[in-house]
Amino acid sequence: MAFNTGLSGLRAASVDLEVTGNNIANASTVGFKGSRVQFGDLYASGFLSSGTNPIGDGVRVQDVAQSFGQGNISFTDNGLDMAISGDGFFILNNGGEIRYSRAGQFTIDKNGYVINNQSMRVQGYTADDDGNLSGIRGDLQIQTDNLAPRRTTNLISDLNLDSRESVLERRIRDFDPLTIADLQGEGFTFSYSDGTGDYTVPPLSATASASEAAAAINAAPGVTATATTTAVLDGGLTDNFISTAGNFRLEISVNGSAPIPLDLQGVSSLDELASAINATSDNAISASVVDHDNDPATAGRLRVIHSGGEPLEVAFGDAPAGDPLPPATAYEGEVFVTTNRNVAQVATDPASSGTNFETAFNDTPFTVTNEFNPIDQRTYNHATSTTIFDSLGNDHKLTQFFVKEPSPGNGVGQSQWSIYLQIDGELVGGTDQTPYTAIFDQDGELESINGDPNGEIIVTDWVPKDPSGQPNGADGPPADPGSVVSPIPEPAVSSAFILSLGDTSQYGATFGVNDQRQNGYTTGRLSGLDVSDQGVIFARYTNGQSKSLGQVALAAFNNTDGLSPVGDTTWVETFESGQPVIGAPDTGTLGSIEASSVEESNVDLSAELVNLIIAQRNYQANAKTIETSDSVTQTIINLR
Known part of the structure; x- marks a missing residue:
């Protein structure tokens, strides 16, 4: 009996040494889960033969239990390395056989499939061409082709x-020139669309000049008025008349004042006459030679303009100094009025003699300037x-x-x-x-x-x-x-x-x-991969776009301890483990994914070394039991 008891102890201690040695050997294996030996005592007893003080028959190994506790997570420089923080296993396709693992050292094979070091393909939820994740589980594949362009819709x-x-846009009414005769004796009221109120221009005098009318109208907000007086001399004033006249004279009077001084010495043409007028000290007066009625076939005409709109009187002839010239021709100025879009209405003074301005306003459309x-x-x-x-x-x-x-x-x-x-x-x-x-x-x-x-x-x-x-x-x-x-x-x-x-x-x-x-983009080349906490694999392209290529799937079991290890840090489903519950990371009880990381072995090397000493002592002690039993037996044999 003692021999059997000691022998069972040796066997149990040997298994303990083997398990502890295996844990120590895999202390650096990614995703490895340590094991521990569970012992049970043995008793030789039958259905009716159990005594009051039975003697044990040794020990036996009841189970080698795995510890699926979380291992430390360490970072790597591989973007496809993944660690599970929490419950769950990666699902691997080993040529049709499904295995489960916590080792997330993944890479890509020549066909673009995500695989582990043993070329087992990682399974997950696939995505369509637009990056939409489906509920269909399959082998994850990374498309390395260029991303096709997409038009903007x-x-x-x-x-x-x-x-x-x-x-900013300024709409105006730009009137045709108004003669002073149209405005003399008139008063005007301007109404505005912006609610700023009316503005009334007092009635002009019956003898008001164009410049006076323009000044009075220009005082109204949103209204711009200017006046000019234009005299076109076409009553025989030609180059020939100037050049053949022995005593050519021309006098220009502004608003009834004395004629402005002109130096006509040597003037023999209309162009020279215009130059002489432009050389005067009165800057408001200018002259030029124009085609008569814009007809270049006719002789030119002298045009004199007063920029202020004052009345002009012009006389010319062939007369010695001191002799009177032919009667002067009088020219009245014209008024040019512009109103902006704020002016909604113009009404002439009811006491006025006419409604020329009001009529002109209503007949003039807005124009964009x-x-x-x-x-x-x-x-x-x-x-x-x-x-x-x-x-x-x-x-x-x-x-x-x-x-x-x-x-x-x-x-x-x-x-x-x-x-x-x-x-x-x-x-x-x-x-x-x-x-x-x-x-x-x-x-x-x-x-x-x-x-x-x-x-x-x-x-x-x-x-x-x-x-x-x-x-x-x-x-x-x-x-x-x-x-x-x-x-x-x-x-x-x-x-x-x-x-x-x-x-x-x-x-x-x-x-x-x-x-x-x-939503559009140009074509792009694959430049990198990222993995989210939910296990979604994103592809980054050179055009700045990113697209979901798939999502890693995780599996959990009701009885994780029932999984059977099959090597390569993988497990397979058994009857004791039950069927897997498969889902996306970070959903339900499943853990999340740590990208560019791996889960280290959960073996505590210090504890294993202590266990190794204990297993050694147990082995030695059981061996001593056998040795002692042998000595006792030998003593009995030696009895004579």
């Missing part, structure tokens, strides 16, 4: 337009640019211009802006003809763009061009622009895209771009 702009900006020009920043309030892409992946610059307009209606509760769109220097979206109109409410929120409450602009007339201005071969406008709907379905078949400005606001703050993003 949607551009979202989140902007704030500064409500404090002024209206500083029409939108994308290369002149004075003609728009705000602009912002972004890059979009055609079907070939070529980049193009889209610029949005915003021009503040007068408030619609009475200017209360609404604001209005015009929107122009330009791609590579060419206006698109029909804005070369008519801009889009954005309406904002009293709270600065966008109400609509061209009546669309969603604030969407569908551009259907863009022709992608190369730097020389020629079509570059990419998809062009749709054959039927009216068939384009929002959102544009995939795959797109034209250059049409949607600009969404639904989040645009108009507050009293500086213009700013809060967000601007579009």
